[in-house]
Amino acid sequence: xxxxxxxxxxxxxxxxxxxxxxxxxxxxxxxxxxxxxxxxxxxxxxxxxxxxxxxxxxxxxxxxxxxxxxxxxxxxxxxxxxxxxxxxxxxxxxxxxxxxxxxxxxxxxxxxxxxxxxxxxxxxxxxxxxxxxxxxxxxxxxxxxxxxxxxxxxxxxxxxx
Amino acid sequence: xxxxxxxxxxxxxxxxxxxxxxxxxxxxxxxxxxxxxxxxxxxxxxxxxxxxxxxxxxxxxxxxxxxxxxxxxxxxxxxxxxxxxxxxxxxxxxxxxxxxxxxxxxxxxxxxxxxxxxxxxxxxxxxxxxxxx
Numbered sequence: 615x616x617x618x619x620x621x622x623x624x625x626x627x628x629x630x631x632x633x634x635x636x637x638x639x640x641x642x643x644x645x646x647x648x649x650x651x652x653x654x655x656x657x658x659x660x661x662x663x664x665x666x667x668x669x670x671x672x673x674x675x676x677x678x679x680x681x682x683x684x685x686x687x688x689x690x691x692x693x694x695x696x697x698x699x700x701x702x703x704x705x706x707x708x709x710x711x712x713x714x715x716x717x718x719x720x721x722x723x724x725x726x727x728x729x730x731x732x733x734x735x736x737x738x739x740x741x742x743x744x745x746x747x748x749x750x751x752x753x754x755x756x757x758x759x760x761x762x763x764x765x766x767x768x769x770x771x772x773x774x775x
Numbered sequence: 776x777x778x779x780x781x782x783x784x785x786x787x788x789x790x791x792x793x794x795x796x797x798x799x800x801x802x803x804x805x806x807x808x809x810x811x812x813x814x815x816x817x818x819x820x821x822x823x824x825x826x827x828x829x830x831x832x833x834x835x836x837x838x839x840x841x842x843x844x845x846x847x848x849x850x851x852x853x854x855x856x857x858x859x860x861x862x863x864x865x866x867x868x869x870x871x872x873x874x875x876x877x878x879x880x881x882x883x884x885x886x887x888x889x890x891x892x893x894x895x896x897x898x899x900x901x902x903x904x905x906x907x908x
Contacts, residue, residue, distance in 0.1 A: 656888070656900060659803065660802065660803045660886070660901075661803070661850075661851060661886065661887070661888045661900075661901035662803065662809070662876075662888055663874070663888045663889060663900070664812075665803075665809035665876075685804070685809060686804050687802075687804035687805055688804055688808070688809045688810060689808075689810060691810065706810065707810055710810060710811070729810075731811055733811065733813055733877050733881075733883075734837065734844050734846070734881075734882070734883035735813060735815060735835055735837055735838065735844070735846075735883075736837045736838035736839040736840065737838070737839060738811070738813055740812050759812055761812060761813070761814040761874075762814040762816065762872075764814050764872060764874060766874060766889070
């Protein structure tokens with residue numbers, strides 16, 4: 615009976631540990647550089663479907679995640695998202711208004727945002743959704759752009775440097 | 776003397792041609808704003824069937840003012856479009872949906888990453904992937 619109790623206690627302890635491990639938040643902290651060879655072909659060059667940053671710097675804590683994105687000859691975009699999913703204002707280039715939210719869903723970081731700016735077509739609104747996932751020192755971002763009833767999705771891979 | 780003049784004329788001509796070619800094949804990041812994606816619906820009014828880029832002129836209604844604006848859409852070149860089975864005749868008067876990026880100077884100019892000929896219900900992609908993002 616005593617032996618059975620010990621075995622059960624040990625099993626419960628191991629189960630709790632495994633559950634805690636499974637629920638641990640992924641940490642995206644680091645400097646990430648775009649890897650063209652491993653990314654979808656239509657996101658670089660002269661006719662990108664969805665352009666991705668050349669480099670992303672991420673600083674994540676238990677409560678928030680700061681993301682700074684830079685691209686060649688393009689204005690940088692940065693944001694400090696609360697990980698509780700609350701809406702924040704994104705620091706976008708002049709003439710662009712953007713807000714969004716981020717939250718951890720399982721092993722992924724999911725960011726949704728709405729961007730608006732003026733163009734000769736009138737006030738233009740774009741919705742973005744990004745799903746970030748980690749595999750060792752490789753970050754994969756699947757990004758969807760939705761606008762005027764049309765949507766496009768592309769995948770980019772980044773290496774930790 | 777006339778030989779020298781001919782040589783100088785040819786040299787200047789070659790230099791001008793090279794400059795025009797460089798200007799025609801500019802980089803995306805220098806001309807277009809990757810932070811400003813646009814999706815346009817309109818009708819093709821004119822076509823520049825050329826390489827390295829074709830230029831599709833599309834009449835698009837401004838959603839706020841109702842004003843009709845002619846956009847210049849830079850797409851993949853004529854050779855590329857031909858390889859995808861498109862001909863000049865497919866464009867004029869056609870209803871199109873353009874996905875692209877607004878020019879940095881704010882003019883109604885857009886780089887098309889993809890466009891759809893509505894009647895054909897088919898999307899064509901400008902597949903000019905180059906080495907830098």
